[in-house]
Amino acid sequence: MNTIPDPAGTQAATSPAATSKDGAADPATTIRRVSGTELLTTANPLWAYAFSSSPVPDEQVERQRAELESGEADDSRVNLVAFGGDEAEAVVAGISMRHNVRGTVFPMVGISGVATHPKARRRGHVRTLLTQMHEEMRDSGHVLSTLYPFRQSFYERFGYVGFPKPRSIRLEARGLERMLRVEVPGEVSVHRIGEVFDDYYALLETLLRERHGFSIFTRAGTVEVAKENKHWIVLARHEGEVVGALLYRTNGFGNELQGRQLLTRGPIGRTLLLQWLARHHDQYSSFTFELPPDERPDLWYVDLAYDDETKVSGPNHSAPMGRVLSVPGLAGIATGAARATVEVVDDPFVAGTWTLDGRGGTLEVTPGSAGGNGSGGTARLTSHGLAALVYGVIDPAELTLQGYGTVDAETAQALRTIFPPAAPYLFSGF
Numbered sequence: 001m002n003t004i005p006d007p008a009g010t011q012a013a014t015s016p017a018a019t020s021k022d023g024a025a026d027p028a029t030t031i032r033r034v035s036g037t038e039l040l041t042t043a044n045p046l047w048a049y050a051f052s053s054s055p056v057p058d059e060q061v062e063r064q065r066a067e068l069e070s071g072e073a074d075d076s077r078v079n080l081v082a083f084g085g086d087e088a089e090a091v092v093a094g095i096s097m098r099h100n101v102r103g104t105v106f107p108m109v110g111i112s113g114v115a116t117h118p119k120a121r122r123r124g125h126v127r128t129l130l131t132q133m134h135e136e137m138r139d140s141g142h143v144l145s146t147l148y149p150f151r152q153s154f155y156e157r158f159g160y161v162g163f164p165k166p167r168s169i170r171l172e173a174r175g176l177e178r179m180l181r182v183e184v185p186g187e188v189s190v191h192r193i194g195e196v197f198d199d200y201y202a203l204l205e206t207l208l209r210e211r212h213g214f215s216i217f218t219r220a221g222t223v224e225v226a227k228e229n230k231h232w233i234v235l236a237r238h239e240g241e242v243v244g245a246l247l248y249r250t251n252g253f254g255n256e257l258q259g260r261q262l263l264t265r266g267p268i269g270r271t272l273l274l275q276w277l278a279r280h281h282d283q284y285s286s287f288t289f290e291l292p293p294d295e296r297p298d299l300w301y302v303d304l305a306y307d308d309e310t311k312v313s314g315p316n317h318s319a320p321m322g323r324v325l326s327v328p329g330l331a332g333i334a335t336g337a338a339r340a341t342v343e344v345v346d347d348p349f350v351a352g353t354w355t356l357d358g359r360g361g362t363l364e365v366t367p368g369s370a371g372g373n374g375s376g377g378t379a380r381l382t383s384h385g386l387a388a389l390v391y392g393v394i395d396p397a398e399l400t401l402q403g404y405g406t407v408d409a410e411t412a413q414a415l416r417t418i419f420p421p422a423a424p425y426l427f428s429g430f
């Protein structure tokens with residue numbers, strides 16, 4: 001992990017006194033990390049109130065206590081809590097994971113569990129917590145951050161840009177039997193997930209290296225699916241290597257087979273998995289699964305029929321978002337051969353003038369201007385504009401329309417060459 005210095009030297013433990021609606025100063029808010037059984041009386045009640053059923057029955061709290069006392073500490077997770085006096089009023093969690101951006105794997109922080117008790121809302125708690133989380137995680141080497149927003153405009157304030165939404169597909173059984181006639185090298189095997197978790201996690205590690213935007217939790221953070229052991233998994237192999245996998249549950253004769261993500265490394269893996277589904281074509285009416293946002297199921301085979309059930313709607317069906325926490329930290333990602341100078345404004349982490357040089361095929365980042373972009377032009381970008389280019393989700397010419405910057409035509413062309421369009425597939429859900 002590369003460690004990025006903290007220029008401001010700000011590791012504040014106490015934020016300025018928040019101000020209540022009538023203008024009176026509230027007692028100083030203390031911010032600190034919380035873990036272990038202290039979560040039971042601090043973060044957990046806030047999360048239950050915001051995201052699940054509450055009040056939580058005492059027996060359930062005792063079960064959680066037993067789990068926290070017997071389980072190993074999860075060092076990939078940071079919980080920052082804001083206290084008013086002794087009382088926990090707001091919480092933000094950061095999950096440390098790995099994330100591919102244009103072929104390079106970076107430490108990334110996934111923001112999760114953002115909640116403020118209603119009596120303490122609109123007093124800046126989350127702004128303070130999220131800014132501190134970004135700062136602490138950047139200082140420990142996290143170059144990027146991603147999240148799933150309840151509402152995009154809330155996180156737009158914090159420099160995040162929207163990603164394309166992965167697709168929810170319902171493939172009809174009708175027509176699928178055609179796949180059984182395809183000659184494809186390789187074989188499939190079916191297991192309970194608990195039996196082959198190592199193979200599954202190894203495939204995730206491979207996809208992490210191969211696919212733009214892909215992210216995975218630590219092994220300890222992923223193993224829950226094996227402990228629950230509630231899914232079948234079909235593994236597709238070609239020349240001994242796992243090239244595809246689908247976790248799924250069956251859901252009643254004549255109904256559907258419910259898959260999670262259809263994970264493939266290419267057409268052989270995909271065809272092997274579709275052949276496995278085709279063996280059930282008289283048994284189920286449809287097969288559901290998630291696909292990466294740029295996948296084209298309409299071109300998979302002749303007479304195919306599916307419904308695209310992709311839904312984009314907060315708070316429960318939002319598309320993910322991402323942002324950059326360190327511009328120098330991006331050095332080394334694959335680029336096209338061009339150079340541009342950008343001025344990033346209005347952001348505590350990425351603001352400044354940067355020369356982005358992709359002429360060697362990988363990104364070099366230099367602070368300051370290296371004599372303009374040929375025309376002498378400079379792009380002026382917000383944090384969103386920078387993230388949009390890095391992830392490949394908005395063309396430079398469109399940035400102005402979204403309020404994410406101003407770019408002259410020549411610099412736009414240079415930036416388009418450095419950062420060609422791309423479709424990040426975040427994969428992990430949190």
Ligand SMILES: CC(C)(COP(=O)(O)OP(=O)(O)OC[C@H]1O[C@@H](n2cnc3c(N)ncnc32)[C@H](O)[C@@H]1OP(=O)(O)O)[C@@H](O)C(=O)NCCC(=O)NCCS
Nearest residue numbers: 050114115116121122123124125126127148149150154157
């Ligand atoms: C959303 C929520 C976390 C905000 O917490 P908060 O402590 O009130 O937020 P802050 O006071 O720090 O506000 C941060 C900024 O967002 C704005 N804001 C706050 N709530 C907002 C909302 N619901 N919609 C849009 N903007 C909002 C504030 O005006 C402030 O803007 P500024 O700093 O640019 O002036 C809180 O309302 C909550 O817990 N909601 C229920 C759970 C939830 O939806 N969590 C998010 C899951 S992704």
